[in-house]
Amino acid sequence: MIKRTTRRKKKDPHHFVATCGAGLENLVKEEIISFGGIDVKTTPGAVSWQGTTLQSVYRACLWSRFASRILLELRTFTANTPDDIYREVGSIDWSLHFSGDTTFAAYATLVKTGPELNHSHFASLKIKDAIVDQFRKRTGKRPDVDVRKPGIRINLHVQKTEATLALDLSGDSLHRRGYRASAGEAPLKETLAAAIVHLAGINKNTPPDHCILDPMCGSATLLIEAALIYGDSAPGLQRKEFGFVYWSRHNAKLWDKLVSEAIEREDKRTEIPWPSIIGYDADPRVVAVARKNVINAGLQDRIIVKQRQLARLQPPTAKGTLVVNPPYGERLSEKESVKYLYRCFGRIFRDNFSGWQLGFFTANPDLADMLGVSWQVRNRLYNGPIKCRLLNAAADATTPYTPPVHIWESHKPAEELPARDFANRLYKNCQKLLAWARERNLSCFRLYDADLPEYNLSVDLYEQWIVVQEYPRPASIDQVKAQQRLDDALGAIRDVLAAPHSTLFIQSAAKKNPKDQHKKKREKLYEVHEGTATYLAGFTHSRDTGVFLNQRKIRSLLGQLCNGRTFLHLYGKTATATVQAAVGGATSTITVEFSEQQLVRARANLSLNGYGGPLHACKAGNSMEWLRSGRERYGVIFIDAPTSSRHKKMVFDIHADHEELLRLAMGRLSQSGILLFACTAQRFTLEPTLFLDFKVEEITGQTIPFDFADSKHNCRCFRLQHLPEEEENDHVQP
Incomplete structure (x- = not known):
């Protein structure tokens, strides 16, 4: 008897779609191919494929690092209304997909649809109505709708008139791995973070003697994703549930098998050496969040997170990969700080990280050149709607960066110079000061300060630039003659210093055209150095550059006093003193300044030197009001008060108000703290009662720089401390 065999009907393949962020399509495509997907195709924001079994879609839910959602395509049709x-x-048999006891929700996305179909919420209601009506008609019972946490999610996407209806097998978006309890101010989705790490070159083959380092780690998402990649951990293992568990065709046996396989793979990686995975952040509050996320991911033995300023960044190992998602800076003032943060990071990378790779993710690709590195690869990515770039580079060990050092040479003035007396005095000063500055590694100093009454101006060197400031002209002086004298002096400066016109900046005392004063142009800033600190100097817009040369020794003293102490800078201007305090080891700094324009420069100066976050804050406000409003005490306070201010929100006179200012400030000084008070007012006298209540010492002689020894524009400096308790008690007793 011949046995007949019946041929099984071949199943129609399932059609699946993985949605993803823009720029990640090719990464998702590679994943789907590795999961066994057939006929894999990409479209913007999506990857589609076919599968005769559920294995490829389950692997996508469990293993995809870059996809956002995994959808089962149910039907395509034309939708006009x-x-x-x-x-x-309503024509789909929904009982094949879920029962009436399962909650569901419907979501619609409409793109360039017609006038009759232009409301996504109404479209979602029509999906809900069709499903509910079908269940009620067949069973007399309807499934409940739960938009917050549905069992089954149904997605409709309509592009013009082409509609695609799909079942969401992932449930919650796949970027929600389950480890992030909270995030920083600008968190990356885990899927994007994984893509950044992958494209930066971090994978399962990263050598164990390397280090993966994020110096601005925020909530540690990049570090955690790097650890998951190296540890061969399926990102879906920590999720509590997926959408497909409520689907009637779910194959629990196959799913359990794939989960067991993933756990086995992860366990094998625990037996091998791991690279160091380290994160730093300037904000201690963010560090606490990052550590909590690391613990939630079960990676506390693999990832180290510490609070550290960028200025203190050093390579923990000889080789490794820096992967960085720096702050974006949405407002213009923030973007200025971000620009100089980039400059600082680039300098540190070039100087200290030879042999390392860099993956730099930025929403400001126009600022990428600020780093001063050669980018080898540029990847276009998106953080939500924000256009970003991931830039890859390597530190070249053979060409370490060294800033150009300008060495000035003086030349004997020509006989025919009109300003012969001025030229001779300038040449004499050069003979004395240029060598003095070179011996002390000074690049910014004063060369001439109204030494001759008829040439009433100052000449300052700021590295390779010369700044000439003319002091106010007396009304009795003929303006034409004064201008001619200034022009003659400028010619002498160019002759003695052999300086091209492009290096010379003039701040004339001549009256400006009122129309020109209202033309606001963005001032170009120049980087200048003082010891290990770098400042931003402006040479064109105002009577000062933002770097006060006559306070050089005060800044140096502050750097020495602030090690291990908190620092408060009142009337902080551009925060050059704060920078020196931070460089000197201040545990935290606060700079209070009334002018928002000055604060922008102050924040930029701190960023340029690698300091920021809440431990190095800049506050806008009236310094006296700010003192009254708080109670915190500081180890070192520096007051650089103006001589006078007549602004309606800050009326101040140094002669009348300094006593109240200093008493308020001393109330915020720790018992063992030190307050420095700087004053440029002429004929200033410190209130005598202050000598009775505090230990007061004028230290002007110690703080006048050598190049200002004969200047009339010096800064007086007083040092105040609290009296020892026994002396204070003796004083108040009758």
């Missing part, structure tokens, strides 16, 4: 949606949705 809401009724078309109701009819097509």
Whole structure:
């Protein structure tokens, strides 16, 4: 007897879609191919494929690092009206997908649809109505809708008139791995973070003697994703549930098998050496969040997170990969700080990280050149709607960066110079000061300060630039003659210093055209150095550059006093003193300044030197009001008060108000602290009662720089401390 065999009907393949962020399509495509997907195709924001079994889609839910959602395509149709949606949705047998006891929700996305189909919420309601009506008609019972946490999610996407209806097998978006309890101010989605790490070159083959380092780690998402990649950990293992568990065709046996396989793979990686994975952040509050996320991911033995300023960044190992998502800076003032933060990071990378790779993710690709590195690869990515770039580079060990050092040479003035007396005095000063500055590694100093009454101006060197400031002209002086004298002096300066016109900046005392004063142009800033600190100097817009040369020794003293102490800078201007305090080891700094324009420069100066976050804050406000409003005490306070201010929100006179200012400040000084008070007012006298209540010492002689020894524009400096308790008690007793 011949046995007949019946041929099984071949199953139609399932059609699946993985949605993803823009720029990640090719990464998702590679994943889907590795999961066994067939006929894999990409479209913007999505990757589609076919599968005769559920294995490829389960692997996508469990293992995809870059996809956002995994969808099972149910039907495509033409949709011109809401009724078309109701009819097509109602023609599907929904009992094949879920029971009436399962909650569901419907979501619609409409792109360039017609006037009759222009409300996504109404389209979602038509999907819901069609499904509910079908269940009620067949069983007399309807499933409940739960938009917050549905069992089954149904997605409709309509592009013009082409509609695609799909079942969401992932449930919650796949970027929600389950480890992030909270995030920083600008968190990356985990899927994007994984893409950044992958494209930066971090993978399972990263050598164990390397280090993966994020110096601005925020909530540690990049570090955690790097650890998951190296540890061969399936990102879906920590999720509590997926959408497919509520699907009637779910194959629990196959899923359990794939989960067991993933756990086995992860366990094998625990037996091998791991690279160091380290993160730093300037904000201690963010560090606490990052550590909590690391613990939630079960990686506390693999990832180290510490609070550290960028200025203190050093390579923990000889080789490794820096992967960085720096702050974006949405407002213009923030973007200025971000620009100089980039400059600081680039300098540190070039100087200290030879042999390292860099993956730099930025929403400001126009600022990428600020780093001063050669980018080898540029990847276009998106953080939500924000256009970003991931830039890859390597530190070249053979060409370490060294800033150009300008060495000035003086030349004997020509006989025919009109300003012969001025030229001779300038040449004499050069003979004395240029060698003095070179011996002390000074690049910014004063060369001439109204030494001759008829040439009433100052000449300052700021590295390779010369700044000439003319002091106010007396009304009795003929303006034409004064201008001619200034022009002659400028010619002498160029002759003695052999300086091209492009290096010379003039701040004339001549009256400006009122129309020109209202033309606001953005001032170009120049980087200048003082010891290990770098400042931003402006040479064109105002009577000062933002770097006060006559306070050089005060800044140096502050750097020595602030090690291990908190620092408060009142009337902080551009925060050059704060920078020196931070460089000197201040544990935290606060700079209070009334002018928002000055604060922008102050924040930029701190960023340029690698300091920021809440431990190095800049506050806008009236310094006296700010003193009254708080109670915190500081180890070192520096007051650089103006001589006078007549602004309606800050009326101040140094002669009348300094006693109140200093008493308020001393109330915020720790018992063992030190307050420095700087004053440029002429004929200033410190209130005598202050000598009775505090230990007061004028230290002007110690703080006048050598190049200002004969200047009339010096800064007086007083040092105040609290009296020892026994002396204070003796004083108040009758």
